[in-house]
Amino acid sequence: xxxxxxxxxxxxxxxxxxxxxxxxxVRPDFIDLIRDEIESKTTLDFESISQLPILDSFIxxxxxxxPLDKSEQHRCLAPKLGHNPF
Numbered sequence: 798x799x800x801x802x803x804x805x806x807x808x809x810x811x812x813x814x815x816x817x818x819x820x821x822x823v824r825p826d827f828i829d830l831i832r833d834e835i836e837s838k839t840t841l842d843f844e845s846i847s848q849l850p851i852l853d854s855f856i857x858x859x860x861x862x863x864p865l866d867k868s869e870q871h872r873c874l875a876p877k878l879g880h881n882p883f
Contacts, residue, residue, distance in 0.1 A: 813860050813863075816863040
């Protein structure tokens with residue numbers, strides 16, 4: 798499997814890995830769970846890595862919580878003074 802040669806694709810991969818490592822720093826209790834899951838595999842090829850549900854879930858959650866596209870984040874704005882939305 799090849800990662801695209803496009804600089805933006807590589808940059809997105811690096812940023813997502815950065816977010817995963819930051820989340821591991823914030824949630825150190827997951828480190829042992831992920832380490833135990835990885836150590837339970839005899840080989841670390843693509844097939845065995847794809848069968849690590851704790852690691853997979855942790856990466857997906859880290860990327861979900863830290864989206865690269867900030868426009869997808871929902872924002873709550875304070876109502877303007879004197880403005881009645883109803």
